[in-house]
Amino acid sequence: MAKKKATGRRHPLASVTLLLVGLLATGGVYALFTSSATAETNASQEALIEEGGKLFAANCASCHGMALQGTSQAPSLIGVGAASVDFQVGTGRMPMAYTGPQAEVKPPQFTEDQIAALAAYVASRAPGPAIPDESLLQGDGDAAIGAELFRINCAMCHNVAGAGGALTEGKYAPHLSDIEPAYVYEAMITGPQNMPVFNDHNISPENKANIITYLKFLDDNPEPGGLGLGNIGPVSEGLFIWIFGLGAIVAITVWLTAKSN
Template structure:
């Protein structure tokens, strides 16, 4: 058997040297990948409460995250609409529901995890609002539904049925539209986002400005939707609140199926 000294003289490596080098390389590569991943997934830098983000900070955030579709000056491109004149309310709605930035192009932007803090969204909203006048973010007073009584909730229900139910369903369960689009369900939605959606008309939704539905009526609609959140269906199992579609299927499957089963059972008795 050759000694270690004889191996050194011949210039040959130990049989385990290649395996050791491979393991060291894999560990180093894994460490580097983890370090890069931690940097890429790091949370946005927080700003001390004493130093609020400004519209200038919002401009930088916009150019880094939104300009590729909406243009460097928010003038719009073939991939994104112009944001000049949409107002702060539109920015707050789109950003704080996770619809913007879009994950991918599609019939409409989908709600997903929010990527920005409220402070960052407010800074971008201030920048967009500074480009041209537009709807502002609603105040807490506008969103306070505690002052809406039962009569106001009933009025909100009537307003909702007249203006919104044809797309969102009378119970706010949502519904399908054309070309792969849909009206989202309105259960457990933040009051500010409901108000902003009425005010700005995102995507396929029409705009309900204060001339169409005044602030008090908007608050009554919000109170009605929150009433639906807190009060289950008094008629029993609501079948998803999808109306005649789910109810008709229930009748065909269980009602007609039960009749057929009873008929088979009755006709089998003489045999």
């Protein structure tokens, strides 16, 4: 009697076919959601840039030009990047309250969302330094390395304790106490006003984070060596000691001499 053929057995390619179908389905769904998310992100970014353009036209173009080309009253903003806008507008330096040797720090005139929109608009016109990543702003680097770098690159203007100092023609280097880490980093990569630019070849991102760590250490440990005399610098402090210290010694000497007579 002939045997019946076995039924219910899978074809050798069935498993491979099912695997391919599953991969294609998964890939299709992923591509669909990714495309939707990308499209939504692009639309959101375009809306942000459009809002920034309106804010720029209403508040900045009269000085910097409609095409960011600059005028006789203000410099070009082509290529300054989002970091420069975030620094200048976030610290209230821009818009300037009045014309002077340099822009003064004051309360910001725009909200955080408006500043982000302005930064996105300027960055969209030409490439430039971007707003730094949060991982570089935590103040968890090496304070000792940061202190050495600060003394070499920054202390001649900002004072070794970050107390600031006078420059020429009525300009000055501002103090660096209780400054937002993002603004410190942005100042280094954009070189606002009289400050030089420290790009990643001059000072690496890691070492910029170390400098921020040193400044945070100064904020958390004011006057670690005792009376700071206002952090006016070694020359001024030395002159103070020379005049008042030596004067006190002379006064005591005269008093002891007069008493003995």
